[in-house]
Amino acid sequence: MSDQDLSEGTRSITQEALRCDDILAEIFQYLHPSSMTSRAMQSDCQRALVCCARVNKAFSHYALNSIWCELDNEKFALNILPSFQEIVYNYGRRYRTSLWDRLESTYVRILPIAGWLKVDAHLLQHLQGEISPAEVERFHSYAIRVRSIRVSAEEKPGIRSVVIQQIAALTGGCLFPALNRLECSYYEMRDSLKDIIPSMLSPTLQHLFIGEKHVYNLEDKLERDLESTIQDIVTTCTLLRQVELYGLCKHVDVVSLVNACKDLRDISMPLCSVSNAVFRGLSALPKLTKLSLNIHQIDIEAGTCRQFCTLTELKLGGSDRQMSDFILSGEFHTVQMLEIAFTSVSSMESAHTCLLHVASKCSASLRILRLGLKNGSQICDGALVDLISPFSPAIHLRSIRVNLCSMKVTYAAGNFQQFAFTWPEIEDFTLGYACNDAIRFEPHTSCLQMLFDIASVFPRLRNVTLPSLEPLPHVELQTYGLTQHGLERAAFKDGEAIERASLDDAPIRRLLTLLVSIFPTLKLDYNGTGWEYLRESYTTIFKEMMKQMSKIQQMKMEESTAIE
Numbered sequence: 001m002s003d004q005d006l007s008e009g010t011r012s013i014t015q016e017a018l019r020c021d022d023i024l025a026e027i028f029q030y031l032h033p034s035s036m037t038s039r040a041m042q043s044d045c046q047r048a049l050v051c052c053a054r055v056n057k058a059f060s061h062y063a064l065n066s067i068w069c070e071l072d073n074e075k076f077a078l079n080i081l082p083s084f085q086e087i088v089y090n091y092g093r094r095y096r097t098s099l100w101d102r103l104e105s106t107y108v109r110i111l112p113i114a115g116w117l118k119v120d121a122h123l124l125q126h127l128q129g130e131i132s133p134a135e136v137e138r139f140h141s142y143a144i145r146v147r148s149i150r151v152s153a154e155e156k157p158g159i160r161s162v163v164i165q166q167i168a169a170l171t172g173g174c175l176f177p178a179l180n181r182l183e184c185s186y187y188e189m190r191d192s193l194k195d196i197i198p199s200m201l202s203p204t205l206q207h208l209f210i211g212e213k214h215v216y217n218l219e220d221k222l223e224r225d226l227e228s229t230i231q232d233i234v235t236t237c238t239l240l241r242q243v244e245l246y247g248l249c250k251h252v253d254v255v256s257l258v259n260a261c262k263d264l265r266d267i268s269m270p271l272c273s274v275s276n277a278v279f280r281g282l283s284a285l286p287k288l289t290k291l292s293l294n295i296h297q298i299d300i301e302a303g304t305c306r307q308f309c310t311l312t313e314l315k316l317g318g319s320d321r322q323m324s325d326f327i328l329s330g331e332f333h334t335v336q337m338l339e340i341a342f343t344s345v346s347s348m349e350s351a352h353t354c355l356l357h358v359a360s361k362c363s364a365s366l367r368i369l370r371l372g373l374k375n376g377s378q379i380c381d382g383a384l385v386d387l388i389s390p391f392s393p394a395i396h397l398r399s400i401r402v403n404l405c406s407m408k409v410t411y412a413a414g415n416f417q418q419f420a421f422t423w424p425e426i427e428d429f430t431l432g433y434a435c436n437d438a439i440r441f442e443p444h445t446s447c448l449q450m451l452f453d454i455a456s457v458f459p460r461l462r463n464v465t466l467p468s469l470e471p472l473p474h475v476e477l478q479t480y481g482l483t484q485h486g487l488e489r490a491a492f493k494d495g496e497a498i499e500r501a502s503l504d505d506a507p508i509r510r511l512l513t514l515l516v517s518i519f520p521t522l523k524l525d526y527n528g529t530g531w532e533y534l535r536e537s538y539t540t541i542f543k544e545m546m547k548q549m550s551k552i553q554q555m556k557m558e559e560s561t562a563i564e
Helices: 003-018 021-028 039-053 057-068 133-143 161-170 219-236 254-260 276-283 320-328 348-362 385-391 415-419 447-457 496-500 506-518 530-534 536-563
Strands: 084-090 103-109 148-152 181-185 207-210 242-245 266-275 290-299 313-319 337-344 368-373 399-404 409-411 428-433 439-441 463-468 489-494 523-526
Touching (some): 021 057, 207 219, 219 254, 266 276, 290 320, 313 320, 320 348, 337 348, 348 385, 447 506
Parallel strands (some): 148 181, 290 313, 409 439, 428 463
């Protein structure tokens, strides 16, 4: 067989393989922009998909599915309509006095009128025109491919929503009929979503997010918008699996949502009001696995006990009394990840009592524990170990994270020794704080001593994050006989003490030698938060320390090799 015949045979086999839908689907699974880790890779992926869409019909189908699968804005789809155009207006100078100028889009009918751009923005929407059936059909051929979209609220009612509603009505009532994920966000208090959400709801919708995590004072706005759209959501989206609402849900008909969507598995409702009906509806969901509630108000009858047999992840926020009432009204023995965030604490004793109640209900299967302690008005004093000791029965714990805000706690050397045989599987321990004096160390105690205390009681510890790192103190450190521990990463949120010292100082060299001798695989890291990220000097210092540690580790390896 000649080389020409061989190449033609190979080409024919390849052509036959690319006619197989299963093979093409497998190939294009690896060409998806959302799976890329950087913007440059996403851009390259988009260009590759565009090229594939222009090759032939077989490639075009799968390439267009990937291109249109996820949209950042509905304007990309509306631009398909040749008779409509996007116009961007700046409302900052005209409608407000703040320094921030707001750019908002509107979609207008292109009219052959000279000087039409001078028409006032809110009048442009009334310049209506007919959309031809061919335009609607072409738009629908692309809109049916959209699976995920992010839309923003409109500042002035009737700007974008008029066109969105008009086109949705022409395509059957839903702008994107095969939508799976919908994210709706606010920018400011005056924004509104009530005219946009109904046109976005699809019978295939499974993931719904409404609100904005990092925008404040939107609680009442979300509640007003949801009151007018909740029935549309309940009626249309019966296949919902995940719902996240950021804002006040006190008067929203959550009961109807829970009762109608029996496939719900993940619910997040900050600032919600928990009544008997809401609690009963949540416990009746047969597939509920994740529940996040920031309790604004609770009203559950005494003696209520509901089973949450499928719940594996529970996040609770509120006062100590509110969370105690919620926990004592149910059974949560299947929870593996637990997050408790105190919004107010009357005393350390009340917080300890609340945690005892939580531990009694959630310790059986617990693997991950997160404690967030926030107190805006009162400062509560107490021992750090008292916050985690209630969870001693959770013998399967693998990760503990405690974040302190304005609550002050104390720590003394050896406090962690009481947990020597309590949690043998701990691999991750994090102690975070928001103010420099959140942790008060007793005399002859330091953060470095805490590191050795934690490592001595957790033999499988691999990652630890502590408030600060300082040179070797003048007092003697208790190392508890540690020689070869498997700790791999130690991160610190403050490097000020190290920054004041020189890396060539004897205390720093002794510190690095001591760490290498006990933790031979250790890597130091700077893990600052907030404005600390701007302290590039901290990052530089820790990098230099790692270089010195590497030299010490290399010297020890050479010494051991020479001895052998």
